[in-house]
Amino acid sequence: MTEPLIAQRKDDHVRLAVEQQHDHSGRNQFDEVTFVHHALAGIDREDVSLATSFAGISWQVPLYINAMTGGSVNTGVINRNLAIAARETGVPIATGSMSAYFKDPSCSGTYSVLREENPDGFILANVNATASVENAQRAVDLLKADALQIHINTVQETVMPEGDRSFASWVPQIGKIAAAVDVPVIVKEVGFGLSRETLRVVQDLGVRVADVSGRGGTDFARIENGRRRLGDYAYLVGWGQSTAACLLDAQGAGIPVLASGGVRNPLDVVRALALGASGVGASGGFLRTLQDEGVEALVAQLTTWLDQLAAMMTMLGARTPAELTGCDLLISGGLRDFCADRGIE
Numbered sequence: 001m002t003e004p005l006i007a008q009r010k011d012d013h014v015r016l017a018v019e020q021q022h023d024h025s026g027r028n029q030f031d032e033v034t035f036v037h038h039a040l041a042g043i044d045r046e047d048v049s050l051a052t053s054f055a056g057i058s059w060q061v062p063l064y065i066n067a068m069t070g071g072s073v074n075t076g077v078i079n080r081n082l083a084i085a086a087r088e089t090g091v092p093i094a095t096g097s098m099s100a101y102f103k104d105p106s107c108s109g110t111y112s113v114l115r116e117e118n119p120d121g122f123i124l125a126n127v128n129a130t131a132s133v134e135n136a137q138r139a140v141d142l143l144k145a146d147a148l149q150i151h152i153n154t155v156q157e158t159v160m161p162e163g164d165r166s167f168a169s170w171v172p173q174i175g176k177i178a179a180a181v182d183v184p185v186i187v188k189e190v191g192f193g194l195s196r197e198t199l200r201v202v203q204d205l206g207v208r209v210a211d212v213s214g215r216g217g218t219d220f221a222r223i224e225n226g227r228r229r230l231g232d233y234a235y236l237v238g239w240g241q242s243t244a245a246c247l248l249d250a251q252g253a254g255i256p257v258l259a260s261g262g263v264r265n266p267l268d269v270v271r272a273l274a275l276g277a278s279g280v281g282a283s284g285g286f287l288r289t290l291q292d293e294g295v296e297a298l299v300a301q302l303t304t305w306l307d308q309l310a311a312m313m314t315m316l317g318a319r320t321p322a323e324l325t326g327c328d329l330l331i332s333g334g335l336r337d338f339c340a341d342r343g344i345e
């Protein structure tokens, strides 16, 4: 099994992420996005399709379980349950970072369980930006993955006691991986957001899709502070751009974007789609449901979210997720200031 430090880190992340969900204030910048109500905009439920497609990828639903875990016995069990929930609801699912597998292939089962439990589902492998091209392809092969996520997490690494301190190689390495692997590559943040400038960089590297994964939900500065004994970085908690801000910043960027980070309920899914996301993911909230209430509760939650998403699209008059971008939105508070500062109309 994986070296003890990595296995311990994976278990710590799960524990601290769930703790964070328990005392989360509940408010984030999605609250500053509201819809102008048009009382006669509604259409018929049977005319609504949840299917979405972007960069040659087609999903039956615009919702996914985003990257979390694997690498320890405990997280292998979590991955099994997440995979069952994904299979039962038809929701795409990503694994957590597979670097533990590269260091110790004997923990491969904690990741491959995603494919074993969900043979026909859409599965995303996940590596960091220092993975070799060979390892990136091994990650894809182990899961028979349909796409590969490369996570970029400089804030997390900085606060992580044993974290990386060298980031300059990331840009060229992302380009090498994107050019070599045989599935679409998605670059993602881990909860601090991707700016319009970063989107341009990754697009120029041949990356097909970006997951902005912004501020507002799981905060890895806080999680890694919880793992430090001395000298924490409390002042980095709350760093970055919110997911709503990132989606506004991304408009016209020319690369399809996915949204994650602080997605709390089906209304946030609708908001993110209306702001231009092609799909919307969540991690911490789904993990909390699984850990507190079990896999059946997670299946029920995902089913409810999909049902309510379709119901709200019916009410708003959007036949497809993409049609939600035609809704009239009101942007208020700090988000409105962000738009003004960034020259977003």
Ligand code: FNR
Pocket (backbone or CB within 6 Å): 013, 014, 017, 066, 067, 068, 069, 095, 096, 097, 126, 149, 150, 151, 188, 189, 190, 191, 213, 214, 216, 217, 218, 260, 261, 262, 263, 281, 282, 283, 284, 285, 287
């Ligand atoms: C994560 N996240 C993550 N992302 C990634 O690309 N690789 C990883 O290994 C992990 N690990 C991980 C563990 C745990 C326990 C959580 C909760 C999250 C980040 C995740 O994919 C997402 O970007 C952020 O969590 C923001 O979304 P939420 O949690 O606010 O919905």
